[in-house]
Amino acid sequence: MLIDTTDRHYEREFVRTFFTSPTAVEGEDDSAKMLRSAAQLRGMQAPDVWVPDNEDATAPSMREEGVENIVDVVAEYGADFPGEIHPRVVWHREDPELRYQGFQQMLRVATDDSGAIEHIDGFVIPEVGDIDDWKKADEFLTIVEHEAGLEPGSLSMSVIVESGEAELALGDLRAEMGRPANNLERLFLLVDGEVDYTKDMRAMTRTGELPPWPELRHNTSRGASAAGLIAVDGPYDDIRDEAGYLARMRENREKGMTGIWSLTPGQVVAANTAPLPPEDGSWLLEVDGEEVDLAEVDGKHVYDGDAVTIEQSGDTYTLSVGGDTRELDEDELREEVANMAAYVPGMDDIVDSMEEFEAAKEAGRGAIAMTQSATLVIDGVEIEISRDRMWDEATYQAAQTPVTLFQDVYEHRPDQHEELEEMYGEDVVERATAVGS
Amino acid sequence: MLIDTTDRHYEREFVRTFFTSPTAVEGEDDSAKMLRSAAQLRGMQAPDVWVPDNEDATAPSMREEGVENIVDVVAEYGADFPGEIHPRVVWHREDPELRYQGFQQMLRVATDDSGAIEHIDGFVIPEVGDIDDWKKADEFLTIVEHEAGLEPGSLSMSVIVESGEAELALGDLRAEMGRPANNLERLFLLVDGEVDYTKDMRAMTRTGELPPWPELRHNTSRGASAAGLIAVDGPYDDIRDEAGYLARMRENREKGMTGIWSLTPGQVVAANTAPLPPEDGSWLLEVDGEEVDLAEVDGKHVYDGDAVTIEQSGDTYTLSVGGDTRELDEDELREEVANMAAYVPGMDDIVDSMEEFEAAKEAGRGAIAMTQSATLVIDGVEIEISRDRMWDEATYQAAQTPVTLFQDVYEHRPDQHEELEEMYGEDVVERATAVGS
């Protein structure tokens, strides 16, 4: 039987969410209960990539049953699941037994009579080591494809980077992917696994929290960029700390890492939403290295912290920021505040600016100045500021990233259209899907 | 004469301290005085690795005498020295004369009739460049072993990473170590040398202090992790600034770099102690990105800074952190404070948690929640908080790092047993040496 593989969609450019579910939980009436409920998520609650997790999330004694559950649940619900499906199997760069088990798990899932494989986009391989170890997994996938009668290369492979070796392999990826004796072109996601990475690096923190590992995330993001893949950050354990999760994702996006692991449907919603531009523009103030969002009140942007104070006495203003106090005249005050302030464009603004630049370019101009003006209120004092930014081709293309992301989401996740239209309004959605193409 | 090499102990997994002593000081009655006193250090004052330093710490004109001093002092005291002994010789990637001198120095130390080599575990090679330069030093060591009648590979080699080339070589190490034409398996420590690295990178700071070089430390730690070696940070010059030294080590441990250079016996004590878990658990508060330790008073944990204030008025609390003020009800206050607080487990706690998880695993559970509760006192207001953390296999293994370190220290440093038992109590020491194995 040759299975039709047309409903795979490898053309996704972004993945926001990587959501793992245990494949089999002991002591439940239905050990597949969590799989079954995850498979029925829709809209912003459904991840871009769903990972039935037959490795760390599932007890070793339950993994046999886990394979059966994957097959059953995906056969039943897979056709309607709005995201991609990538089960995680066991693997370890230092353990041939685990690697053989991983191979067997993939083979069983792929060749099951239920046809579940028709809805499975690829597999996730954890604990990889050197690039030669990645090739072993790749070869097993090639064999699996052959045994299951699938097109060569039709199953994607994603890896969890959770060792120094794997981090180093990220630098070889681009060159190795072209070699004729492997099928590494099947690579899809590069996912950081900071818990095991921390163990492998033998790092310690006082509180047991994970170190931030900025270099690992940079190297993963760069590896993905150089090899045309997608970078995803590891799990954020403290599932009640939504502010921390948001801050982590913001940091990641500044590194070019758009995706993140999600452990709960709540984290999925947060992570599906966070990388999209906000509905409305807003202003922030940079105070002592921290960004403070200003509240909009009657069209003015109000700072209500107390780390910045301004006292007026005649024409003189005393501006105090943290421990630093200065006497300024009105123009100097405006300049200081303008330097502290920044505008966070909303989706509408971004689309406007892009359209404006496109028009300028057609008229033969290579660069235009975009101006942003506002009234800020700090400590009761109103300050009119305006900021220019030069836009050239490069600025335009960089600004395009969130819009391209939006378009990618819009194309591949029809189940989120309604929520997106509620968020932005139909008109903005329409213009945002059209701009820049 | 075939020398018995059985008292070498290459199985050390961790090195906390790398202590250098000048090999010959001019103008002293006994030019070997500093070597002699270092050789007699014991307990927490004795380093894990002692480095008679015939390079930068010793004036070029004294290095001939330095070789003799090494031989004499190690022959006399080496058998009883509790740590490993690794003399540093001269070397430079761009200077064949220095490399030849380094070769001669090792040869003289190794073939001296005193039998000093019996107590020497390896040599430290500074100023290495590309991996091919490392191989030159490795080859000299192979010849030295042969001439001295030692087993091939019995002398270890540690390098100082203090150039861009050497930093890049860290990425090749794992692959190169397996090649048949070298003996790079003898590698032991990868030590950063930030003073010369700063020069080599032509970096400048306003005050002449060293830049922090976080990427270098990451890459060294990762190189060590990938090649099964041990990463050690460079010297901390400001020997009176113990708080700075402790902060640096904490940063390093978060990068997986457990060892550090020590310039004085005081620094040795600090660096031998710092990576071990504290005796007792404690709480800290994260305020504006800084961790503030709370003092325990009558079983409560008291914040006595003034960056956080709480004012109560009826059921409403006004929480002010830095410049940020919010009105909260009791539950919200508890949540805010819980998010700011973190528990620093003591050795006892770590062993408890590990034992608890081991029991859960045997009972077939893959993950359990560990809860930590406490009463915090902030600005006179008492707040009961409790924090959960999920433990799975990966968490367990990551938490194991400090315990493995402790066990490694306990195994290889009998001279520190007494101090360790004083610090933790005999019972905790006993359980800590048994857990997780």
Place this chain on the structure above:
Amino acid sequence: MLIDTTDRHYEREFVRTFFTSPTAVEGEDDSAKMLRSAAQLRGMQAPDVWVPDNEDATAPSMREEGVENIVDVVAEYGADFPGEIHPRVVWHREDPELRYQGFQQMLRVATDDSGAIEHIDGFVIPEVGDIDDWKKADEFLTIVEHEAGLEPGSLSMSVIVESGEAELALGDLRAEMGRPANNLERLFLLVDGEVDYTKDMRAMTRTGELPPWPELRHNTSRGASAAGLIAVDGPYDDIRDEAGYLARMRENREKGMTGIWSLTPGQVVAANTAPLPPEDGSWLLEVDGEEVDLAEVDGKHVYDGDAVTIEQSGDTYTLSVGGDTRELDEDELREEVANMAAYVPGMDDIVDSMEEFEAAKEAGRGAIAMTQSATLVIDGVEIEISRDRMWDEATYQAAQTPVTLFQDVYEHRPDQHEELEEMYGEDVVERATAVGS
């Protein structure tokens, strides 16, 4: 015609400034107006490297005319221009048409009858990818040299690192430059291009500002160090924010990246000046991780912020830093303040210290202590502090970097002699040009 290439000066060790000018601006009477005015800059306003920019700064439709303008303006003004001249041509790792255009642009500039090429030191290639892509540009330069009758290797090549691939290539450079089938020894500058890099990495910030990319800058600086090249940071867009530009350059120097892009003559002055040691020494206080410069008043160094307060009551001092308050006696206060304080040496001090160390070394001493004393005034309280620093050979050589930079500037930029003598005084300039050689 064999052109005389003697006025090329490849021996520059440092480049402070990389100043781009559009080659042709539409709608002006003279489309070369900006080129012409840049060509006439002198002294601190003139960059070390001037880049007639026939890529992003110039509209695509104007680039044909841009080539003519480069040739005309350089033929007329090039002989007298005090810095090096490196036009930027078009290139893209993914676009053979752009690469061919870049080749043609270089060929036209080099073979023009005006002899402009006599004053051109090399070309800047943007948007490079893997090292194999760099080799394509190198090969075109080899052909251009041949066609123009230039010595092989006489034209240098600088690249803009603005993709993940190019960042990875930085690690291969040292090994690849030695290969016989290329002329990559012609490489000169490694310039970061963060705008396009951000796009290529698909990174996003809320405000559209560029992410800081510390790892990219480290890798560029390390690549330059390992291959004997010069690292230059990309453009700082917010041209009115001089404080931000200075802070960025300070950060860069701590990474060993001495050069930076300049977009205006004002930025050129700032960037030519910033890496040179200050005229006079000064003190700073580190408060909450930030460095606050102290003002000198009557030989004392005064802190006038309000983040640090001291209250005296009898023999007891209450020191408050940020939210942290402590009771100290006089000696403890002195120690605390000494730990917070740091001395920023002026050119005079650096030369003094180097001379002192040179004398000590000649007298056979390998290390000496340098002491710095001062009276600090904090919150009205006077505190006498003194700080020691050990100087050994390595310290000496690291301290030499700013002096070597100064000497390099002095040698290659006679047009800046007058301004340097005004800044430092003739005597200091004389000693600074002599020391350490």
